[in-house]
Amino acid sequence: MQSTQGPPPRVAALSLPGRIAVAATVGAVTVGALLHLGMVFLHVAPSNTLSKEHATAVNDYIYPEFEQNWKLFAPDPLQQNVHIQARAEVRKPGGAVVATGWVDMTGMDISAMRHDPIPSHTQQNELRRAWGFYTDTHDQQEQPTASNRSEISREYLQRILQKRFGPRLNGGDVVRIQARAATTPVPQPSWIAGSTATSTQYRVLPWWNVDSAPASGSAPATSTTPSGQETAS
Structure with missing residues (x-):
């Protein structure tokens, strides 16, 4: 028995505002991905004219969340x-x-x-x-x-x-x-x-x-609350 269900909706079947929204979202994601890859490339690539000229912008973007290093492959780990x-x-x-x-x-x-x-x-x-x-x-x-x-x-x-x-x-x-x-x-x-x-x-x-406002750092890696246990000094 042949199914009577029609084909899944396609972008072309969307209304004009819907197509604009999809295109804008895809464009934003693409630009964001290219920007991220470009910044990381300039950070890890050998020093060159482009990386020197935009060093401040690259460092502001990379640090601290996206820092890269090569310690895993270092001759002296x-x-x-x-x-x-x-x-x-x-x-x-x-x-x-x-x-x-x-x-x-x-x-x-x-x-x-x-x-x-x-x-x-x-x-x-x-x-x-x-x-x-x-x-x-x-x-x-x-x-x-x-x-x-x-x-x-x-x-x-x-x-x-x-x-x-x-x-x-x-x-x-x-x-x-x-x-x-x-x-x-x-x-x-x-x-x-x-x-x-x-x-x-x-x-x-x-x-x-300690700041009076709640800290905005990343969430703790464990739910255990520090209770002031003493370690060797």
């Missing part, structure tokens, strides 16, 4: 375990200000990813890349080295940590947060001569005042 830790100052209802212990944010991310066959890209990279972005634009004295990108990187890292702590913690209001990185070298394989130091080194950042 990363040989350190870096854990980002943070603590908060909490103002209690009576006015007293109490500091929490250091909370291992990276450890929380790793715990959330463990045994998850398809962990999210955010869980794996959000905090790690935020720290990398910060260290790429600040020296060891925490002074900016990349003009406007330095401030963007600091705000980006602060917003992520601020979002994870939340506005209230341990019965009080979070008023300041502080971050540090605990870096532990990965031991060399037994067949390589020489020894590698395995002691953990800390890079401690200054205290940052």
